[in-house]
Amino acid sequence: MSDLLSAAFVTVFIASVIAQAMPLVLASVGETIGEQAGVLNLGIEGVMLIGAYSGFIVTLTTGNFWLGMLAGAVGGIVANLAMLVLNVWLGLNQIVIGLAITLVGEGITSVLYLQNNAKSVTSLGTAPELSVPFLSDIPVIGPAIFEQSAIFWIALVLVVIAGLFLAKTNWGLSTRSAGQKPSSLDAAGGSVIQIRSIAVILGGAFVGLGGAYLAAITTSTFTPFITNGLGFIAIVITMLSRGRILVVVITSFVYGFAVAIGPALQVLGYNVPADVIRMIPFIVVILTLIIFARSSVVPPALGTPYSRGAR
Numbered sequence: 001m002s003d004l005l006s007a008a009f010v011t012v013f014i015a016s017v018i019a020q021a022m023p024l025v026l027a028s029v030g031e032t033i034g035e036q037a038g039v040l041n042l043g044i045e046g047v048m049l050i051g052a053y054s055g056f057i058v059t060l061t062t063g064n065f066w067l068g069m070l071a072g073a074v075g076g077i078v079a080n081l082a083m084l085v086l087n088v089w090l091g092l093n094q095i096v097i098g099l100a101i102t103l104v105g106e107g108i109t110s111v112l113y114l115q116n117n118a119k120s121v122t123s124l125g126t127a128p129e130l131s132v133p134f135l136s137d138i139p140v141i142g143p144a145i146f147e148q149s150a151i152f153w154i155a156l157v158l159v160v161i162a163g164l165f166l167a168k169t170n171w172g173l174s175t176r177s178a179g180q181k182p183s184s185l186d187a188a189g190g191s192v193i194q195i196r197s198i199a200v201i202l203g204g205a206f207v208g209l210g211g212a213y214l215a216a217i218t219t220s221t222f223t224p225f226i227t228n229g230l231g232f233i234a235i236v237i238t239m240l241s242r243g244r245i246l247v248v249v250i251t252s253f254v255y256g257f258a259v260a261i262g263p264a265l266q267v268l269g270y271n272v273p274a275d276v277i278r279m280i281p282f283i284v285v286i287l288t289l290i291i292f293a294r295s296s297v298v299p300p301a302l303g304t305p306y307s308r309g310a311r
Contacts, residue, residue: 007140013264014144018152021256023214026155027234028241028248029162030076030206036166036243037199038179038301041083042098045231046105047204048211051076053109055212056124056222065127068216069151069209076208077201079105084200088193091305102231110224117222124220127151151217155209162206163245175199176243179299182306192306233285240288240296251288258284
C-alpha cells in the first residue's frame with residue numbers, strides 16, 4: 001500500500017480531481033451568470049449534453065481540440081436560444097422551458113450518437129499539454145497541476161474574468177440588478193431584457209464549454225447521458241454560492257474530489273462496490289445541501305419574467 005501512496009499515485013489523483021471538477025466549474029459559472037440576472041435555467045443538463053456532443057464531433061472530425069471547445073460553446077449558445085426567446089423575450093415559464101431543453105438535449109444527442117457513432121468506441125486521445133516552466137518541476141503537485149492542457153488554463157482564465165466582471169464592473173452591477181430588483185434597473189434607464197439576454201447567451205457559452213470539456217478533455221469520448229446529472233448539481237452549487245465565483249470553484253472541486261476518491265479507494269485495495277462509488281458524489285451534494293441550504297440566498301426576481309415598465 002505504501003507504493004500506492006507514492007508521489008506518482010498522489011499526482012494522478014490530483015489530476016483526476018481537476019479533470020472531474022472543471023466541467024462543473026464551467027457549467028456552474030454559466031448558471032451563475034444567468035441566475036444573477038434572474039434567469040433560472042433548469043435546462044442546463046441538456047445544454048451541457050449538446051455542448052459535449054458538439055465538441056466531441058468537431059474534435060473527432062478535425063482533430064483540433066480548440067475547435068472542439070469552440071463548437072461546444074456555440075452548441076451551448078444555440079441550445080440556450082430557446083430560453084432566450086421563450087422566456088426572456090416572450091415571458092413564458094422558465095421551469096417548463098428548462099425541463100423541455102433538458103429532455104430535448106438528452107434525446108437529440110442520444111439519437112445522433114446512436115445513429116452516427118455507436119458502432120465503434122471512439123477515443124479522442126489526449127489534448128496537448130502545456131508545461132509551466134519551473135512550476136511543473138515541483139514534486140507531486142507540479143506534474144498534476146502545471147502540466148495540464150492549455151485548454152485548462154484558458155478555461156480558468158475565463159472563469160476568473162467572469163468573476164471579476166460580475167463583481168467589479170457596471171455590467172456586473174446591472175446583471176445583479178436584473179435579478180435583485182429589475183424595476184430599479186428599468187427606472188434607471190437600463191434594459192432588463194437586454195441584460196438578461198446577454199446573461200443567457202454568456203451562460204450558454206460557459207455551459208457548452210463545460211460539456212465540451214467533459215467530452216474532449218475529461219473523458220476523451222462521448223456517450224449518451226454522459227453528464228449523469230452534472231447539470232443539476234451545477235444548479236445546486238450555483239444556488240449555494242450566492243453569486244460568488246470563488247465559492248463556485250471551491251465547491252466544484254469538492255465534487256471533483258468526491259468523484260475521484262471512489263476509484264482511488266479501489267486502487268488502494270478497498271473492496272468498495274461500484275454502486276457505492278457512483279453514489280459518493282451525490283451523497284456529498286446532499287450533505288452539502290443539508291448543511292448550507294438555510295444560508296443560501298437566491299436573487300428575489302429569479303424565475304420571474306419581466307415586462308419593461310412593470311413595477
